[in-house]
Amino acid sequence: MPELPEVEVTRLSFADRIAGARISSAVLGKALRWPLGLPVQQLSGRTVRGVRRRGKYLLLDLDEGLLLLHLGMSGSLSFGRQLPPRGVHDHFELVTTHGTLRLHDPRRFGAVVFVPDEASSQARKLLGRLGMEPLSDDFDVAAFHAGLKARRAAIKQVLLAGDVVVGVGNIYASEALFLAGIRPTLSAARLSRPRAAKLHAAIRDVLARAVEKGGSTLRDFSNAQGENGYFQLDAMVYGREGQPCRVCGTPIKAIRQGQRSTFYCPACQKN
DNA sequence: AAAAGCCCCTGGATGC
DNA sequence: TGCATCCAGGGGCTTT
Numbered sequence: 001m002p003e004l005p006e007v008e009v010t011r012l013s014f015a016d017r018i019a020g021a022r023i024s025s026a027v028l029g030k031a032l033r034w035p036l037g038l039p040v041q042q043l044s045g046r047t048v049r050g051v052r053r054r055g056k057y058l059l060l061d062l063d064e065g066l067l068l069l070h071l072g073m074s075g076s077l078s079f080g081r082q083l084p085p086r087g088v089h090d091h092f093e094l095v096t097t098h099g100t101l102r103l104h105d106p107r108r109f110g111a112v113v114f115v116p117d118e119a120s121s122q123a124r125k126l127l128g129r130l131g132m133e134p135l136s137d138d139f140d141v142a143a144f145h146a147g148l149k150a151r152r153a154a155i156k157q158v159l160l161a162g163d164v165v166v167g168v169g170n171i172y173a174s175e176a177l178f179l180a181g182i183r184p185t186l187s188a189a190r191l192s193r194p195r196a197a198k199l200h201a202a203i204r205d206v207l208a209r210a211v212e213k214g215g216s217t218l219r220d221f222s223n224a225q226g227e228n229g230y231f232q233l234d235a236m237v238y239g240r241e242g243q244p245c246r247v248c249g250t251p252i253k254a255i256r257q258g259q260r261s262t263f264y265c266p267a268c269q270k271n
Numbered sequence: 272a273a274a275a276g277c278c279c280c281t282g283g284a285t286g287c
Numbered sequence: 288t289g290c291a292t293c294c295a296g297g298g299g300c301t302t303t
Contacts, residue, residue, distance in 0.1 A: 003296055033279075033299090056297075073297055074281075089281085107280045109297060126299090153274060161274095162298080169296055218296065219283085238296095258275070261294085 002071040004134065004167025005210035006221055006229065007056050010071070013223035014079035014101065015051040021096035022047050023062075029091035032103075033072065033111040037122065043067075043114070048096060055130045055166030065116045068126055072109030078102050079224040101224075131164045134203050135211075139165065145196035148188040155191065155199075156184035157258050168203060171216055171238045174263045176202040178237045183269045184262045185255070209234070237263040 026043040049061040060067040081099045092103040092112045103110060115123040132139040147164035158164060159173040177184050179202035182195060215221060215229030222228050236246050240263060241254035250267040
């Protein structure tokens with residue numbers, strides 16, 4: 001579910017409220033992707049200083065160490081003083097003086113990992129290969145184009161891989177490529193500088209607009225206050241196979257790339 | 272080094 | 288109604 005916009009919207013929906021909270025207890029449900037990394041009761045007594053985001057990871061800064069949180073495919077957070085009773089898919093909970101933070105994740109591809117600091121080997125293993133942050137200043141056209149030139153794989157799959165630029169998942173990769181007029185199957189290395197610049201702008205544009213709309217709620221995403229996103233209504237190609245292109249009317253095509261579906265307009269994205 | 276495939280897991284939609 | 292199959296906002300790991 002969650003790409004950069006959904007993760008950022010989630011962060012914005014509880015970061016201020018949880019900042020300064022003291023953890024009174026923590027609960028683990030069924031196993032997530034990786035072990036927590038310390039006995040869960042050792043989180044008690046620590047204070048949550050704030051919440052940052054790196055790619056699709058949320059970083060909960062504690063007074064000692066930090067929690068790396070990933071929502072996987074089906075994860076969502078909720079934060080509040082009066083949450084409903086814990087359900088079978090609620091696999092992690094932090095009870096704090098400001099409210100309870102709860103991870104709901106039916107498929108359990110998500111993760112909560114404690115690391116002592118960002119330089120630790122575990123943190124570097126998860127965060128170390130991440131590419132540029134698309135909404136920050138370090139995402140510049142020259143570096144982006146250089147990153148693409150080194151890759152012969154299809155541009156869609158290079159975007160998804162996250163080692164050139166982070167946060168672009170299956171929805172927003174298709175959307176950005178549509179906005180830039182680029183065929184998803186084109187080899188990344190074959191993008192000219194002007195087209196790389198166009199894609200760079202398209203990625204920033206689509207991600208920023210998606211954050212403004214609260215992300216995309218395809219099936220069940222909601223932010224930590226339980227609010228849905230509405231960007232799916234603005235999608236130009238994602239999930240629109242066979243429907244007319246919103247620009248030229250040509251039926252949208254769907255293909256498979258690396259066992260993920262890709263959507264594009266064969267007329268607007270000629271190569 | 273880079274690319275391609277394979278999994279992890281659950282639930283909803285679709286087809287017979 | 289019941290059961291099989293396919294598909295889903297991700298990404299680390301293993302194999303080519």
